[in-house]
Amino acid sequence: xxxxxxxAVLNSILNWMGETGFSGARCRIIKNLxxxxxxxxxxxxxxxSVDDVKISLALIHQIGDERVIFQVIRVSGTIKSGREKIFK
Amino acid sequence: MQFYDYCVLADSDLAEIAKKGALLGxxxxxxxxxxxxxxxxxxxxxxxxxxxxxxxGKPNYIRREADRKRSRFPIIVARGLNEDINxxxxxxxxxxxxxxxxxxxxxYVMVKLAKKNDVAIGFEFRLLLQSCGEDRSRIFSGLxxxxxxxxxFGAPFVLTSGAMSEWDLRSPSELTAFGRIxxxxxxQIRASLSERMxxxxxxxxxxxxxxxxxxxx
Numbered sequence: 640x641x642x643x644x645x646x647a648v649l650n651s652i653l654n655w656m657g658e659t660g661f662s663g664a665r666c667r668i669i670k671n672l673x674x675x676x677x678x679x680x681x682x683x684x685x686x687x688s689v690d691d692v693k694i695s696l697a698l699i700h701q702i703g704d705e706r707v708i709f710q711v712i713r714v715s716g717t718i719k720s721g722r723e724k725i726f727k
Numbered sequence: 728m729q730f731y732d733y734c735v736l737a738d739s740d741l742a743e744i745a746k747k748g749a750l751l752g753x754x755x756x757x758x759x760x761x762x763x764x765x766x767x768x769x770x771x772x773x774x775x776x777x778x779x780x781x782x783x784g785k786p787n788y789i790r791r792e793a794d795r796k797r798s799r800f801p802i803i804v805a806r807g808l809n810e811d812i813n814x815x816x817x818x819x820x821x822x823x824x825x826x827x828x829x830x831x832x833x834x835y836v837m838v839k840l841a842k843k844n845d846v847a848i849g850f851e852f853r854l855l856l857q858s859c860g861e862d863r864s865r866i867f868s869g870l871x872x873x874x875x876x877x878x879x880f881g882a883p884f885v886l887t888s889g890a891m892s893e894w895d896l897r898s899p900s901e902l903t904a905f906g907r908i909x910x911x912x913x914x915q916i917r918a919s920l921s922e923r924m925x926x927x928x929x930x931x932x933x934x935x936x937x938x939x940x941x942x943x944x
Contacts, residue, residue, distance in 0.1 A: 654859070689904070690904040690907045691908065693900065694855075694901070694904050694905060694908055696901070697856075697901040697905070698855060706894045708751070708894060708896065708897070710898050710901070711900050711901065
């Protein structure tokens with residue numbers, strides 16, 4: 640499931656932002672923070688690309704045969720502050 | 728702050744739509760399908776508002792239909808299938824939102840009329856969601872062009888998912904990003920997603936309202 644999700648996310652970002660934008664966004668999905676039970680994960684990107692990355696995620700409507708909705712829970716500068724914001 | 732998605736075209740399972748809407752952070756959804764309006768008596772997690780969608784090829788029909796539906800629905804939306812329909816919709820103050828179709832262009836005269844008659848121009852995220860490649864870039868370019876004029880003349884606008892099913896719904900955060908990509912500022916976007924329009928219209932439909940600025944105590 641992780642690999643399918645990763646493929647869909649990176650493909651969508653690449654489609655929306657193009658190769659130049661994608662390289663500037665420096666997107667990375669943090670593998671060990673993916674929670675398959677809750678279906679939540681962390682995606683890092685440059686601060687300038689946050690809106691484009693959000694749109695790219697919102698544009699994903701299907702992974703394999705399953706329909707999906709991606710939702711951005713929080714945007715933060717560090718993983719630590721993001722965790723604090725979520726669990727506050 | 729409460730967030731409302733003003734143009735949800737889905738009519739499948741209202742309980743499921745309400746559940747997904749609540750999960751995504753919406754305070755209310757305006758359902759435009761006629762089947763949905765009849766089923767809205769059940770209590771739901773979020774505020775489900777019945778709305779009317781006017782979809783016609785005849786510009787003359789718009790005003791008549793809007794006046795007829797005004798007293799029954801808090802939100803009236805017109806689908807602009809072509810330039811003539813767009814023009815007729817922005818000239819009708821009874822219309823709340825104009826949703827232009829992807830190939831029906833909006834010019835600056837229409838934007839000025841929309842401002843004068845307080846008709847919000849709708850930007851549907853669904854148009855991007857259901858297209859890809861060249862089509863998507865063409866649609867996005869059209870949306871940006873319209874957004875530029877709306878911003879320049881200060882016309883009211885609404886950002887909406889335009890969802891045809893519960894799976895097309897997107898959260899207020901994603902629609903805020905959509906608005907920012909179109910060139911709007913965050914306070915403008917928040918105002919467009921807020922409950923202001925629905926509250927004003929509900930007040931107008933109430934018995935106490937007489938005319939703008941006059942209410943019975």
